[in-house]
Amino acid sequence: MSLQNIIMALHDYWNRHGCLLMNPYDVETGAGTMNPMTTLRAVGPEEWNVAYVEPSRRPSDGRYGENPNRLYQHLQYQVILKPSPDNVEELYLKSLEELGVDPLQHDIRFVEDNWEAPTLGAWGLGWEIWLDGMEITQFTYFQQVGGLECHPVSAELTYGLERLAMYLQQVENVFDLEYTNGVSYGAIFKQPEYEHSKYTFEIADTGKLFDWFNEFEIESRKALDADLVFPAYDYVLKCSHVFNQLDAANAISVSARASYIARVRTLAQDVARQFLEERRKLEFPLMKDRVAAQTWIESLSSGESSTS
Amino acid sequence: MHESSKEANNQYLLEIGLEEMPAGMILPAVEQLKKAAEKSLESNRLQSAKVQPFSSPRRLALLISELPEKQEDRIEELKGPPASIARDQDGAWSKAALGFAKKNGIEPDSLELRNFDGRDYLYTAKNVQGASLKDILKQEAPEWIKGLNFPKNMRWGDYKMRFARPVRWLVSLWNEEVLHFSLEMVEAGKHTLGHRFLSPKPSELLHAQDYHSHLHKHFVEADFNNRRNEILSQIRELESKHDCKVEIADDLLEEVTNLVEWPQAMMGGYDENFLGLPESVLVTSMAVHQRYFPVYSNQTDSGGNKLLPQFIAIRNGNEQHLETVCQGNERVLRARLSDARFFYEEDQKKPLQHFQELLERVVFFQKRGSQHERVQRIQTLSLKLGEMLQFNEEELQKVKRIAELCKFDLQTQMVYEFPELQGMMGEVYSALKGEESQVSRGIREHYFPRTSGDSLPSDQVTLPVALADRMDMLSVAFSLKMIPSGSADPYALRRMAQGVVQIVLGKQLPLGWEEFSSLSVQILRDQQEFTNEPEILEKQLVNFLNQRERWYLQEKGFRHDLIDAVLKPTSGTPLNRLNFASTLSEDLNLPEFKKSVEAVVRAINITNKYAEESQAAKLEEASLTHEAELALYQALEAMALDSESSPQQYLKTLYQLFVILNAG
Numbered sequence: 002m003s004l005q006n007i008i009m010a011l012h013d014y015w016n017r018h019g020c021l022l023m024n025p026y027d028v029e030t031g032a033g034t035m036n037p038m039t040t041l042r043a044v045g046p047e048e049w050n051v052a053y054v055e056p057s058r059r060p061s062d063g064r065y066g067e068n069p070n071r072l073y074q075h076l077q078y079q080v081i082l083k084p085s086p087d088n089v090e091e092l093y094l095k096s097l098e099e100l101g102v103d104p105l106q107h108d109i110r111f112v113e114d115n116w117e118a119p120t121l122g123a124w125g126l127g128w129e130i131w132l133d134g135m136e137i138t139q140f141t142y143f144q145q146v147g148g149l150e151c152h153p154v155s156a157e158l159t160y161g162l163e164r165l166a167m168y169l170q171q172v173e174n175v176f177d178l179e180y181t182n183g184v185s186y187g188a189i190f191k192q193p194e195y196e197h198s199k200y201t202f203e204i205a206d207t208g209k210l211f212d213w214f215n216e217f218e219i220e221s222r223k224a225l226d227a228d229l230v231f232p233a234y235d236y237v238l239k240c241s242h243v244f245n246q247l248d249a250a251n252a253i254s255v256s257a258r259a260s261y262i263a264r265v266r267t268l269a270q271d272v273a274r275q276f277l278e279e280r281r282k283l284e285f286p287l288m289k290d291r292v293a294a295q296t297w298i299e300s301l302s303s304g305e306s307s308t309s
Numbered sequence: 310m311h312e313s314s315k316e317a318n319n320q321y322l323l324e325i326g327l328e329e330m331p332a333g334m335i336l337p338a339v340e341q342l343k344k345a346a347e348k349s350l351e352s353n354r355l356q357s358a359k360v361q362p363f364s365s366p367r368r369l370a371l372l373i374s375e376l377p378e379k380q381e382d383r384i385e386e387l388k389g390p391p392a393s394i395a396r397d398q399d400g401a402w403s404k405a406a407l408g409f410a411k412k413n414g415i416e417p418d419s420l421e422l423r424n425f426d427g428r429d430y431l432y433t434a435k436n437v438q439g440a441s442l443k444d445i446l447k448q449e450a451p452e453w454i455k456g457l458n459f460p461k462n463m464r465w466g467d468y469k470m471r472f473a474r475p476v477r478w479l480v481s482l483w484n485e486e487v488l489h490f491s492l493e494m495v496e497a498g499k500h501t502l503g504h505r506f507l508s509p510k511p512s513e514l515l516h517a518q519d520y521h522s523h524l525h526k527h528f529v530e531a532d533f534n535n536r537r538n539e540i541l542s543q544i545r546e547l548e549s550k551h552d553c554k555v556e557i558a559d560d561l562l563e564e565v566t567n568l569v570e571w572p573q574a575m576m577g578g579y580d581e582n583f584l585g586l587p588e589s590v591l592v593t594s595m596a597v598h599q600r601y602f603p604v605y606s607n608q609t610d611s612g613g614n615k616l617l618p619q620f621i622a623i624r625n626g627n628e629q630h631l632e633t634v635c636q637g638n639e640r641v642l643r644a645r646l647s648d649a650r651f652f653y654e655e656d657q658k659k660p661l662q663h664f665q666e667l668l669e670r671v672v673f674f675q676k677r678g679s680q681h682e683r684v685q686r687i688q689t690l691s692l693k694l695g696e697m698l699q700f701n702e703e704e705l706q707k708v709k710r711i712a713e714l715c716k717f718d719l720q721t722q723m724v725y726e727f728p729e730l731q732g733m734m735g736e737v738y739s740a741l742k743g744e745e746s747q748v749s750r751g752i753r754e755h756y757f758p759r760t761s762g763d764s765l766p767s768d769q770v771t772l773p774v775a776l777a778d779r780m781d782m783l784s785v786a787f788s789l790k791m792i793p794s795g796s797a798d799p800y801a802l803r804r805m806a807q808g809v810v811q812i813v814l815g816k817q818l819p820l821g822w823e824e825f826s827s828l829s830v831q832i833l834r835d836q837q838e839f840t841n842e843p844e845i846l847e848k849q850l851v852n853f854l855n856q857r858e859r860w861y862l863q864e865k866g867f868r869h870d871l872i873d874a875v876l877k878p879t880s881g882t883p884l885n886r887l888n889f890a891s892t893l894s895e896d897l898n899l900p901e902f903k904k905s906v907e908a909v910v911r912a913i914n915i916t917n918k919y920a921e922e923s924q925a926a927k928l929e930e931a932s933l934t935h936e937a938e939l940a941l942y943q944a945l946e947a948m949a950l951d952s953e954s955s956p957q958q959y960l961k962t963l964y965q966l967f968v969i970l971n972a973g
Contacts, residue, residue, distance in 0.1 A: 068651075070644055084467040087477065087494070090328055094505075104506040106630040107637070110568060111366075113331035115461070126463040126474075128329060133637025134599055134622065142465050142475075153467040168637065173644070251670075 004076075004166045005181040007100055008054055011078050011160070014099045015052035018092060020080065023053035028235050029242040032057045032118075033079030033159055037234050040121060040269070041276045042081065043146045043155045046297045047287035049083040054162070058242065060249035063198035066191045069174035073197040074190075078160035084153030085142060093130075093140065093158055100169065108133050116141045120241055120265040122148035122273070125157070137165045147273020148266075207252040214243045214261070221268050230276045237268045277301070317357065317377040319442065319484055322517035323450050324363075324370040324501055326478035332366070332567035334459055334473050336533065339364040339371075345453040346371055353445055354380060363520065363531040365570045367502070370480075370531065372520055380439030387413060389431030392422050406431055447488045450481060454492065468493050478502060482517040503527025504571050507627060528627070529570040537566045543574035544602065544621055551576060554605045554614055555621055558596065565600055569625035576604070577639045581618040583646045586653055588616055589733040590723070594645045595620050597729055599638070652722040656734075661742055665713070667720040677785045677837055680716055686832050688712035690777035693828055697820060698773065707770040711751035714739055715774055718752070732756045747771075758811050760804075761864065765815050775812055779805040780829040780850075787849055788833065788841050806857040814861060814887050821882045822858075826850035858883055867894055885956075892956035905967035912970055944969060 002010070012022055026036040033039060033055035042049040055077045063073035082089060090111070094104060102109075111128040116139065118124070127141035139159040143151045163175050163186070172178050176187030221236030244261050247253050253261060281301045288294040323346075330338070339362045350358050355376065363370040389395075389409035397403050402410075402417045410417040415433055423432035455470075462471040470476070470493050481488045481497035490497050500511040507528035514523055521531055530536040540562065544555050566572070583591065595601040602621040605614035622638050624631065668681040677683075691712040695705050718724050718735035727734075735752035751771040755778055758765055766775050782805050786792070793802050813820060826847040834843060855876065862872045867890050875886045875893070896902045933939045948962045 070648065085465050085475075087466065087475075105626075106633055108624040108626055108634045109506070110625060111329035112568065113329075113333075126461060133634045134641040135637060142463055144463055152464070154463075154465050156465075168640075173640070 002101060002166075002169050003179045003181045004162060004186065007162060007166055007169070008078065010099050011096060012052065014096050015080055018050075020050045020052040020082075023051050025053060025055050026238075028238045029058050030055060030238060031059060031241060031245055033077040034118060034121070034123070034157065035238060035241065036079065037231065039079060039081050039155075039157065040123075040146060041230070041234060041273065043083065043143050043151060043157075044149055044273050045277045045280050045285065046153065046293070047083075047280065047285050048289065049081060049155070049287065052078070052080045055079050058197075058245070060197070060201045060245045063194065063201050063249065065198040066176065066187075066194035069176070072163070072175065072190070073194050073201070076162040078162050080158040080160075081155050082158075083155035085156035089156045090140075093138070097132075100165070102132065102169075111140070114139065119262050120244075120269065121146065122266045122270045127157075132165075132168060135164060135168055137161055137168065147276075148270035149273055149277065201246055201249050205246060205250055207247060207250055210243050210247050210250075210252070214240055214247070217243065218264060218268065221272075225268075225271055225275060228275060228279060230272050230279055233268075233275070234272045237265060237272055240265050240268065317375045319374075319376040319378065320517040321373045321376060321442075321446055321484075321488070322370065322480060322482040322514070322520050323373075323453070324368055324478075324480035324520070325454060325476060326368055326480070326502055327366075327472075327476055328474045329366045330369075330474050330567075331461075332564045335364050335366065335369070335567045336563075338457055338459065338473065339369045339533075341457050342369055342371060342453055345456050346373065346449075349449045349453065353440075353449075354383075355442075362533075364533055364567075365529055365531055365536070366567060367505070367570065368529075368531065370520065372517060374518075376442050379441045380445070382439045383437050385435045385437050387433050387435060388423075388425060389420065389433065392429035392431065395420075395422075395431050409433075443483050443486075443488055446481075446483065447490050450488070450497075451490045451492060466494065470494070478511075480514060482514060484518075485516050501527075503529050504626075507571065530572070531570075533566060536569070536572060537562060540566060540572045540574060540623055543572065543623075547574055547576050547621060551604075551619070552607055553617055553619065554607050555602050556605060557602060561596055561600065561602065565623045568600065569623055571626060573624040573626055573628060573631065574621055575624060575631050575635045575638075576619055576621050577601075577635045577642070578619045579639060579642055579646060583650065584616065584618055586646065586649060587733070587737045589730060589737070590649050590653065590727065591616060591646070593727055593729055594642065594649060598645060599642060601638075601642070648726065649723065652726055656721040656723055656738060657741060661714065661717055661739060664717040664720040668716060671720070674785055674789060676839070677789065677833075680719065682836060683781060683785075684713065684716050686781050686829075686836060687715060687774065687777045689832050690780060690829055691773040693832075694773035694776055694820070695770075697824070698769075698818065700770070700773075704770050707745070707747055707751070708773050710744070710748045711755060711771060711774045712777065714744070714748065714752050715755050715778065758808055761807060761811070765812055772812060772816060772818070776809055776825070777829070779809050780825050781833070783809075783850060783853070784826075784829040784833045784846070787846055787853070788830075788839055792849065792853070802853075803857065806854055807860065809854060810857045810861045810883065813883055814858075817884055819882055819884055822851045822854040823847070825854070858886070862887070862890055865890075868897065871897060889956045889959075892960060896960060901964065901967075905963050908967050908970045909963065912966075941969065 016022055023038050026038070030036055033053070036053070036055055038051050038053060042051070056074050057077050058074045060073060062071045064071045082092075086092065094109065097109070098104070108131070110131040112131055114127060114129040116125045116127060123143065123146040125141040125143040125145075127139070129136045130138040130140055137160065139157075141157045141159075143155045143157060145151060163178065166178050167173070167175060170178060176185065176191055178186035180186050180189055217236045217239040221233045221240065224233035224236065244253075244265060248258065278301075281298055284298055285294045288297070343360050343362045346360050350356065350360070350373070358376050359374045361372045361374070363372065390403075390405040394403055395406045406420065407417055409431055410420060410433075413433055413435055420431050420433055422429045457472070459473040462473065464471055465475040476492060476495060478500065479492065479495050479497040480499060480501050481490060482499050487497065487499050499514050501514055501524065502511055503524060504527060512523070512527060514520065524531045530539060541557070544557065548555050592603050595603050599622070604617045604619040604621060606617055608615070620642065622635070624634050665681070665684075668684060669679050671680040673680045673683045688709060691708050692705060695708040700708065714735065718738060719731060721734055721738065723734050724731050732753040732755070736749045739752055740746065740749040747768050747770055751766070751768060751774060754766040754768070754771050755774040757763055757775065766772055782800070783802060786800055786802055791800065791802070809825065812818070830843050830846050830850070859872055859876060862875070863869075871890055871894055875889045928942070930939075930942060933942055944965070948965060950959060950962060
């Protein structure tokens with residue numbers, strides 16, 4: 002199964018199971034989780050089911066396109082189910098069957114793995130899913146996002162598309178993957194891998210990056226002061242990506258590192274809180290249970306914090 | 310009463326069906342569940358019931374057998390008001406008496422008098438009907454579940470309950486009958502789930518007693534020990550089939566047992582070219598990352614059994630398509646080992662010096678300098694300790710080199726990718742660069758002991774570095790006010806301090822906490838600026854080490870009062886205190902010891918009454934005239950003890966004093 006067909010099969014499957022099919026975000030992200038379709042929508046009481054592909058940038062994993070398993074940018078297939086349904090594990094396993102993985106012919110395992118994103122003030126509990134010993138998916142029940150307690154809880158399924166495809170295609174080098182008929186992954190991504198690595202490690206002007214970080218932070222704050230959460234969050238993502246670039250270039254000392262992470266987290270938490278407030282003002286339009294919605298609106302208006 | 314004592318042969322099954330529990334939480338959880346059940350049965354006077362635990366990644370269960378239909382009826386004896394106030398002046402029942410009778414639903418005239426501790430009281434006996442076991446269990450079972458504690462809890466869906474992982478089904482079966490109760494998200498019934506893939510549909514349990522065999526039919530071995538033994542015997546079978554030896558670490562076996570419901574062992578292999586990697590790298594890749602058992606040759610040569618390019622993995626399933634599963638696992642291991650080989654080769658291209666310099670860039674703790682500065686402090690402290698231990702020049706040179714190199718491997722790519730190999734890679738790389746074997750070994754072993762049961766560093770020359778590494782970490786953390794309290798100890802400082810105690814007492818080093826603390830604080834202050842009062846810092850460190858010393862003595866099984874006693878004097882070395890504890894614990898239960906202590910304490914108490922006088926007075930031999938006085942004086946003079954005296958001398962003196970005191 003080509004990588005493209007894997008994406009189509011997953012789209013088809015999650016479409017049938019009531020997910021909104023969304024697109025990759027147009028601001029650099031380090032993971033599907035960072036897309037506001039996850040980070041912001043996981044906050045608050047509204048139902049939310051979504052699936053999308055997210056090209057995820059990890060500058061420190063850049064290897065000039067020479068390492069068979071490591072990439073500056075890889076593809077995640079991200080699913081959010083909120084609230085997490087009772088049969089969420091079965092739903093996930095059925096999606097693997099759609100990709101031709103017959104569980105009776107393999108060994109599929111749920112191995113404890115807990116997730117934390119310090120820049121987002123987020124953490125959750127769950128597993129990495131093993132297919133014959135290979136980790137192919139991260140499965141997390143969000144407990145906190147943007148410093149806010151998740152209620153209801155979202156289930157996040159993050160498929161590592163290259164890993165999965167490498168297994169299904171029996172390929173040992175990511176660049177040998179078949180993206181679609183006759184076109185290899187390498188033909189598309191080898192050049193950008195090389196260039197992004199070279200840029201990150203050799204060319205990038207770290208002085209500028211530091212300046213940008215500060216400016217993005219200020220701009221995010223400005224948007225937030227005007228109660229504009231989505232623009233504010235875009236600049237949080239910008240900060241986060243610039244931070245990752247600086248980190249990859251070894252330009253941030255270990256002690257400074259902690260304070261940069263804290264700055265991004267503070268912003269992300271303020272955005273999350275404001276998002277909840279803006280949704281309240283809109284009366285949580287995505288909640289089907291209007292009585293419950295009213296209860297939420299009242300509890301938040303009376304100044305009660307949802308974190309309690 | 311008679312009816313309920315008839316055969317107690319009922320059985321109750323409670324099964325909590327879960328999404329896959331973390332392997333390490335399963336056994337502690339089912340043990341807690343068992344304890345909770347036993348406690349609640351006991352408080353309902355049902356001690357004779359047997360509670361059998363079952364567990365797997367997807368279930369925690371108890372089968373309780375030998376249960377009666379109902380609790381025994383019993384007679385409850387009730388003590389009322391004293392007889393003296395039972396009647397008023399006219400001889401009629403008093404208010405107190407009437408109240409007592411009413412409360413217990415009896416006629417006042419059936420009250421009796423009974424003597425308790427020499428006084429008469431009103432008294433009655435009441436027949437209490439035993440409650441039905443079904444009612445009790447229905448009420449208690451959900452409480453056992455809700456009372457479970459896990460190291461980490463989560464919520465899921467839209468529910469409020471917290472648990473280790475989501476609860477998906479419940480079975481509550483009294484023989485063949487469902488005892489209904491429900492949690493927020495699920496109602497108890499009689500349907501269970503078997504193996505996720507081999508038996509995916511819910512199935513009905515007909516009788517509580519069928520639990521184990523029913524699940525077995527549905528490809529779940531629910532008994533931990535059976536599952537463990539099954540894995541063991543499958544491994545043994547592969548061993549003899551392939552004429553090899555499999556290293557089975559207990560903790561890995563336990564973990565693997567808790568990752569599967571229906572184990573199937575298989576043997577896979579990898580390219581023998583990978584055997585050029587250090588064994589610790591291979592074993593870590595297999596055992597830690599993939600949960601495989603490493604395979605060794607059956608022949609022993611000088612270096613022990615040789616590692617073979619094979620492994621054993623345990624699948625959660627049966628033999629079908631085992632070949633596919635095995636190939637998949639081989640691919641994963643191949644990718645990991647290729648990565649490792651790349652790092653290994655890259656690291657070797659650089660001199661050790663390169664990595665040492667990289668340490669300058671790494672901050673150890675904010676405001677306390679770099680890793681490189683930390684290494685310098687460790688070096689200074691190690692040499693000081695080496696001198697105190699009277700090491701010769703050659704030994705001190707080795708101490709210095711071990712200290713210099715003790716952290717360089719943290720900057721290698723291999724340790725960056727495989728953090729659990731810290732120390733081990735230091736040993737391998739430094740040996741490759743021609744360091745002496747004692748030095749290389751010291752780099753690895755200065756991390757010893759890593760746990761309470763771990764071995765200590767094998768060479769004398771490693772000990773100062775092992776102590777300095779820990780004391781520096783403790784001083785830095787304490788100077789930043791990161792002092793562990795309660796269960797919060799994110800930097801594992803208790804284990805650090807335990808390591809210090811284990812080394813000093815295990816290796817019988819004549820050093821004390823005060824020296825450690827003042828030296829390490831001094832060295833830190835010489836290098837870093839901070840405002841803490843050094844005396845307070847030192848005192849906190851000494852206290853912390855004293856607490857860990859107490860822990861050590863407790864672990865050794867000494868009596869609590871003995872530990873209190875030996876830890877009371879603040880002077881003397883820890884080794885001295887340990888010797889006291891050992892010597893005293895042998896005599897502690899002798900009648901002679903008890904009598905002697907009592908006699909001496911009595912004498913001390915008497916003299917304490919004249920504390921001022923005895924302070925002022927000065928005893929002079931010349932002024933003693935009576936022969937007995939003189940004899941006593943001389944006897945006591947001969948017994949004079951000081952801090953150099955051995956515990957045996959103290960003990961001997963105690964017995965001598967007793968003889969004298971008794972003679973008096």
